[in-house]
Amino acid sequence: MTDLTSMASQKLASRESDSVTLIEKATGRHIVLPVLEGTAGAKTIDVRNLYRELGYFTFDPGFMSTASCESKITFIDGGKGLLKYRGYPIEQLALHSTYPEVCYLLLYGDLPTAEQLDSFNGSIKNHALLNEAMRVFYRGFRHDAHAMAIMVAAVGALASFYPEALNVHDPRDREISAHRLIAKMPTLAAWSYTYSVGRPFVYPRNDLDYTANFLHMMYGRPDKDFIANETFVRAMDLILILHADHEQNASTSTVRLTGSSLASPFAALSAGIGTLWGPAHGGANESVIRMLEDILASGRDLRHYINRAKDKNDRFRLMGFGHRVYKNYDPRAKIIREMCHKILAELGADNPNQPLLDVAMELERIVLEDDYFVQRKLYPNVDYYSGIIFRAMGIPANMFTVIFALARTVGWLAHWMEMMSEPQSRISRPRQLYTGVEHREYVSIDKR
Ligand code: CMC
Numbered sequence: 179m180t181d182l183t184s185m186a187s188q189k190l191a192s193r194e195s196d197s198v199t200l201i202e203k204a205t206g207r208h209i210v211l212p213v214l215e216g217t218a219g220a221k222t223i224d225v226r227n228l229y230r231e232l233g234y235f236t237f238d239p240g241f242m243s244t245a246s247c248e249s250k251i252t253f254i255d256g257g258k259g260l261l262k263y264r265g266y267p268i269e270q271l272a273l274h275s276t277y278p279e280v281c282y283l284l285l286y287g288d289l290p291t292a293e294q295l296d297s298f299n300g301s302i303k304n305h306a307l308l309n310e311a312m313r314v315f316y317r318g319f320r321h322d323a324h325a326m327a328i329m330v331a332a333v334g335a336l337a338s339f340y341p342e343a344l345n346v347h348d349p350r351d352r353e354i355s356a357h358r359l360i361a362k363m364p365t366l367a368a369w370s371y372t373y374s375v376g377r378p379f380v381y382p383r384n385d386l387d388y389t390a391n392f393l394h395m396m397y398g399r400p401d402k403d404f405i406a407n408e409t410f411v412r413a414m415d416l417i418l419i420l421h422a423d424h425e426q427n428a429s430t431s432t433v434r435l436t437g438s439s440l441a442s443p444f445a446a447l448s449a450g451i452g453t454l455w456g457p458a459h460g461g462a463n464e465s466v467i468r469m470l471e472d473i474l475a476s477g478r479d480l481r482h483y484i485n486r487a488k489d490k491n492d493r494f495r496l497m498g499f500g501h502r503v504y505k506n507y508d509p510r511a512k513i514i515r516e517m518c519h520k521i522l523a524e525l526g527a528d529n530p531n532q533p534l535l536d537v538a539m540e541l542e543r544i545v546l547e548d549d550y551f552v553q554r555k556l557y558p559n560v561d562y563y564s565g566i567i568f569r570a571m572g573i574p575a576n577m578f579t580v581i582f583a584l585a586r587t588v589g590w591l592a593h594w595m596e597m598m599s600e601p602q603s604r605i606s607r608p609r610q611l612y613t614g615v616e617h618r619e620y621v622s623i624d625k626r
Contacts, residue, residue, distance in 0.1 A: 189601075191248055192216045198223055200232070207232060218253050235609045245426075246606070247434065251284060251592050252425040259506035263423060264288070272513045277418040277585075278302065278388050281360055284423055284592040299388075305361035306382035306391070308369070309339045316373045325580045326455045328370040334448035336362065344442045346598055355443045356591040363584045364388065368395030371577050389415040392584070396573075409524050410571050413517050414581075417564055420510040421582050423589030429453040429460065433590040434597050438606040443594055450590045451583050457497065460586070462561035463578040466498040467569055470534050473541070480541055488550045498562030499545060505555035514563040521570050531570045538566055 196213035209231050212224040222245045228234050238244045253262045261268040264283050271280055275289075282290040282298050290298060315335055319328055337344065340358065345351045369379050372395075380398045382391055390411050398404035424430070433450040437443065454460035473483055486494040501508060522535055542558055545551045568578050597603060 190214065191250070192222070194224075195221070200228075202232065216248070219255070229609075235611070237611055241431075246431060247426065247597065249425065249593065249596060250287070251596060252423045252589070254425055254503050256501070256503035256505050259504060259509050259512075261424075261509045268420065268509055269513065272416055272419055275419060276387070276389075277415050277422070280419050280422050281588040284588050285356060285595065301357050302361040302388065303382070303384045305358045306365055306384075308362055308365050311339075312366075312369075313379060316369055316379070319373065321374065321376065323374065325367070325370040325374060325576045326451065326461075326583070328373070329366060329580055329583055330448050330451050330455070332366045332370070333359070333363075333451055334444055336366075337442045337444035340444075346437075346440055346442065349599065352443070352595055352598055356588075356595060359443065359447060359587055359591060363587045364392035365395060367577070367580045367584045368392060370580060371396050371574070374574075374576070387411075389418060396577075409521060413521055413567055413571065416517055417514065417567065417581065418585040420514060420560060421564075421585035423586070423592060426593075427459065428456075429586065430590055430593050433594055435606040437594045437597055438603065440605075443591065446594055447587065447590055450586075454583055454586065455579055460561070460579045460582040462497050462559070463565040463568070463582060464575045466561055467534075467565040467575050467578070469497045470537050470541075470565075474533055474537050480537070480544055483541075484544060484548060496541070496545065496556075498558055498565070499551065500554070500556040501559045504557065504559065507557045508559045510560035511558045511563055514560060514567065515558075518563045518567050518570070521567055525570060529570070531566065534569065535566055538562070 192214040194212045195215040197210050198213060199208055199210050201208040209228060211228070214222045214224050216222075225236055228236065236244070251264065253265075254260065263271060263280065264287055266283070266289075271283075275283075278299055279290060279295055281302075282295060286294075312332065312335070315332065316328065319331075336358070340355070343351045343354050365382055372379055378400055380395045380400065383394055386394055390406050393406045393411060393414060394404050397406075426434075429450040432453040433446045436446040436449040457465045469483075473480065483494070483496065486492045487496045518535070522529060522532065525531070542562070545556070545558075550556075564582075565575075565578055568581065569575075573581070
């Protein structure tokens with residue numbers, strides 16, 4: 179049973195380091211609000227008792243100043259451009275680690291020993307197959323269905339196969355579901371691609387590593403094996419590492435919110451995938467490539483697009499620039515930019531994507547010198563370069579966000595497991611500032 183005792187009595191890991199006093203000017207009524215400090219990041223005012231004691235809600239649309247939970251998973255310092263998973267800087271993980279190792283780190287809190295990693299990999303490989311009924315499920319989609327639409331549905335549908343393991347209060351059930359989801363995402367993602375191009379579904383291979391296996395299922399065929407280019411496998415693994423988690427972003431917050439109703443992790447992740455799809459979030463990588471292609475095709479000066487992005491009467495934005503948290507270079511963009519150059523160098527100067535990269539570089543150069551973007555601290559984000567790498571690897575644009583979803587699956591799960599393991603958890607339910615009509619008497623239809 180869920181413990182529904184007051185949140186304010188919940189034992190927190192953060193420490194109370196100070197307090198602020200909020201005084202109602204008209205009456206002098208006041209409340210002393212504790213200030214909470216974590217191990218890093220901004221101090222937080224604990225407003226949990228505010229409504230009960232003074233009758234006020236806080237107003238923060240878009241959650242510009244709201245910490246929705248305590249978390250030990252990922253830390254971002256947007257001003258300094260820092261990103262750490264479980265305390266490890268992303269640069270070190272990008273250089274030395276692999277995606278399965280990062281998955282273990284995010285889920286369990288520490289880097290695995292060789293034995294632990296072996297056993298984790300074994301479990302993931304064991305769960306990579308999909309129930310055969312999923313083949314029929316895929317066939318219900320139009321041949322040109324967007325791969326993200328298929329993913330939203332397919333991940334939710336998975337719940338129907340595991341009714342015996344969906345007790346969200348059981349830590350072992352949660353762990354099995356997490357392994358299943360991490361294991362099956364590459365199969366689901368690859369099949370949404372092969373279906374769209376009319377190729378047969380390719381089954382997972384246990385002798386391949388996680389990332390090579392994903393590429394095998396995307397590009398392999400029953401009549402001939404796919405031999406993966408090593409640089410491409412490494413680039414894909416790096417992309418998965420860089421996208422694995424990003425603390426309380428919109429899709430992760432969605433997963434937490436859905437999970438807070440005690441819904442299954444499959445339902446929670448399906449909701450998260452839907453949120454990620456939007457162009458302001460994970461869908462930006464697809465939008466970036468479409469924007470660069472439009473720019474290239476139009477033959478217009480880049481200034482035309484930059485001026486449009488600055489025009490408040492035009493909804494056009496430079497996709498791949500700006501971030502809610504980073505007010506400095508996105509550290510993931512720095513790493514991915516380097517990999518992007520490596521891949522394009524390997525492909526040679528006459529590769530068909532070179533003109534696209536040239537436009538991307540020139541756009542970045544102009545933006546970084548332009549007052550509008552400098553003043554607003556708008557730097558290229560991770561999606562700016564991931565789109566170009568994907569294009570160079572021959573991945574179609576409608577798969578870009580699917581790969582982001584595949585990578586972020588572990589982050590969503592780590593947050594869901596963290597939340598579900600709290601002894602006292604409550605359904606997430608924000609309040610509102612109502613500005614509609616206060617009261618009306620019903621008028622029958624013949625009198626309106
Ligand atoms: N092009 C032009 N102007 C921009 C852009 C942009 N890409 N991004 C922000 N601005 C302006 C915005 O108009 C506003 O100007 P003003 O202060 O004059 O009103 C100011 O910068 C602040 O923007 P905001 O919309 O209030 O910032 P936000 O934190 O609400 O939005 C964002 C962040 C990422 C949604 C936004 O920067 C954006 O739409 N960027 C393009 C889409 C994109 O690349 N998204 C991927 C994000 S990174 C991956 C991920 O997390 O999924």
